[in-house]
Amino acid sequence: MxxxxxxxxxxxxxxxxxxxxxxxxxxxxxxxxxxxxxxxxxxxxxxxxxxxxxxxxxxxxxxxxxxxxxxxxxxxxxxxxxxxxxxxxxxxxxxxxxxxxxxxxxxxxxxxxxxxxxxxxxxxxxxxxxxxxxxxxxxxxxxxxxxxxxxxxxxNEKVGELQGQGLLDALGAKATPTAKVVEIDGDSADPNAADFKKGFQTAVAGKVDIAYDASGLWKPDVAAQKAAAAITQLGAANIAAFYSANDGMAAGIVTSMKNAGLSALPIGGQDAQLDAIQRIISGTQSYTVYKxxxxxxxxxxxxxxxxxxxxxxxxxxxxxxxxxxxxxxxxxxxxPVLVTKTNVESTVVADGLYSASDICTSAYAAACTAAGIK
Incomplete structure (x- = not known):
């Protein structure tokens, strides 16, 4: 992260x-x-x-x-x-x-x-x-x-359920039983990782196809490698969305997605990291879960x-x-609380985790204006 x-x-x-x-x-x-x-x-x-x-x-x-x-x-x-x-x-x-x-x-x-x-x-x-x-x-x-x-x-199972909900919401009409999703989980040594996975898979069961499932060990570089392997195995054109168990790994996955020309696909995480909030505002991450x-x-x-x-x-x-x-x-x-572009201001900003100026640096100023964050 x-x-x-x-x-x-x-x-x-x-x-x-x-x-x-x-x-x-x-x-x-x-x-x-x-x-x-x-x-x-x-x-x-x-x-x-x-x-x-x-x-x-x-x-x-x-x-x-x-x-x-x-x-x-x-x-x-x-x-x-x-x-x-x-x-x-x-x-x-x-x-x-x-x-x-x-x-x-x-x-x-x-x-x-x-x-x-x-x-x-x-x-x-x-x-x-x-x-x-x-x-x-x-x-x-x-x-x-x-x-x-x-x-x-x-x-923590609720965290996973919210992640599943966020993914399905981001997919919208593209959430079908044949839609291939790449799932990158946390480290199995962390008992929370199993809870996140259970909650996520419960939420999406029968609604999408988890076509690739691997552990990113909570490490962005490992998650990026696993995402790249999934893209190679499944084919870029066949992937509908990515699931990341947290925002740190999501950052690595987003890099692999971008390298494969898939930066517009839904991806989410958790922890409400500042860089994840900025990705959500700019449209390269769909959601996070705020704890x-x-x-x-x-x-x-x-x-x-x-x-x-x-x-x-x-x-x-x-x-x-x-x-x-x-x-x-x-x-x-x-x-926990699901955070998308629509409620950034009423969650992490309202709670004082970040100020609007923290989020809306020059690189994200236009995106913040479009999202109504000020």
């Missing part, structure tokens, strides 16, 4: 805006968001607590982790527990590295660990080791296996502080989810 370095200043500005806003408007709004607010109040009333909270994120190819999740989580913890310390690391896409990082967190004496697993199954023994030392583990965005105390994410970062980050931070204080987390974790290891985990599952 890469963006280029020239967007760093823009993305950082978006974070600053997001930190000052409760992203609970049209996008990402759910009972989860309001329950997070209730949890925040109880944590604050308890005096915040002291101790160390660890934060481990899975990789740095995805725009969201360094630009949004990390600063938002850190800011919320600072708000709720000014005397707590946050220690952070990123696995850079390596499950082995992340296992070492968990060991390091244990040795540093963290009391609570917010963990976004690079490989949800491989991390199980590390989770067990942390819990054996009395550490409370929160699975963030991806449901790690093992005895985690809580899970914060989105309804508002702030309510997810706030919920994880709130649960972390509640666990640090020895308080109940039921005010935030209002449902349960079964992990791959069979554990029933108290969970907060937020609601």
């Amino acid at each position: 890469n963006t280029t370095l020239r967007r760093t200043v823009v993305a950082t500005a978006a974070v600053s805006m997001a930190l000052g806003m409760a992203a609970c408007g049209k996008a990402g709004s759910s009972s989860s968001s309001s329950s997070s607010s209730a949890g925040s109040s109880s944590s604050a009333a308890a005096g915040g607590g002291t101790g160390t909270i660890g934060l481990l994120l899975p990789e740095n190819q995805t725009t969201r982790y360094e630009k949004f999740d990390k600063p938002l989580i850190e800011a919320k913890i600072k708000e709720l527990a000014p005397n707590a310390t946050v220690v952070y690391d990123n696995a850079a896409g390596s499950a082995a590295t992340q296992a070492q990082q968990v060991t390091s967190m244990i040795n540093q004496g963290v009391k609570v660990l917010i963990l976004d697993a690079q490989d949800s199954a491989a991390i199980k023994s590390s989770v067990q080791a942390a819990v054996a030392k009395g550490i409370k583990v929160i699975a963030y965005d991806r449901l790690a296996q093992g005895p985690v105390s809580a899970y914060v994410s989105f309804d 508002a970062y702030k309510p997810e980050a706030d919920a994880a931070a709130t649960i972390a502080v509640d666990l640090l204080n020895g308080q109940s987390i039921t005010g935030v974790a209002t449902t349960t989810k079964t992990s791959g290891s069979g554990d029933q985990v108290p969970s907060d599952l937020l609601t």
Whole structure:
């Protein structure tokens, strides 16, 4: 889910805006968001607590982790527990590295660990080791296996369903049982990838023909290679649309499409990356799925502080989810939103994720004007 370095200043500005806003408007709004607010109040009333909270994120190819999740989580913890310390690391896409990082967190004496697993199954023994030392583990965005105390994410099958809906809407009358679709999924080590795929395939079953299905491993270059292979195998003229499990891979796929003269075909993703929003505005991407970062980050931070204080987390974790290891985990599952050109302004702009000026740079000014974004 890469963006280029020239967007760093823009993305950082978006974070600053997001930190000052409760992203609970049209996008990402759910009972989860309001329950997070209730949890925040109880944590604050308890005096915040002291101790160390660890934060481990899975990789740095995805725009969201360094630009949004990390600063938002850190800011919320600072708000709720000014005397707590946050220690952070990123696995850079390596499950082995992340296992070492968990060991390091244990040795540093963290009391609570917010963990976004690079490989949800491989991390199980590390989770067990942390819990054996009395550490409370929160699975963030991806449901790690093992005895985690809580899970914060989105309804990921719903994400896939929205992706399927977006693809069918973009195809319109061309959505027929014989219309060939190229499907590029996420990394199977990420349990969310299976949920996205299940939701997507459920939504399009019997309505299009998934003629090529491969994993892009969440890497734009791999996704581009797989898309090029699909074009070679199926023939450019025979492909009706492309499905990408996220926006980062969509960027790679769009390049392969353009090289084959197929830039006008429907393609979608998820994450509402800035470059994806710009592609949507300019017509080279059909849709994305917006999973508002702030309510997810706030919920994880709130649960972390509640666990640090020895308080109940039921005010935030209002449902349960079964992990791959069979554990029933108290969970907060937020609601994703489908974003197309028609609702960019009422979703990511209204929520303060990006300003109109972030999106409507000189290269996209005319497209923004045509779309009514200002």
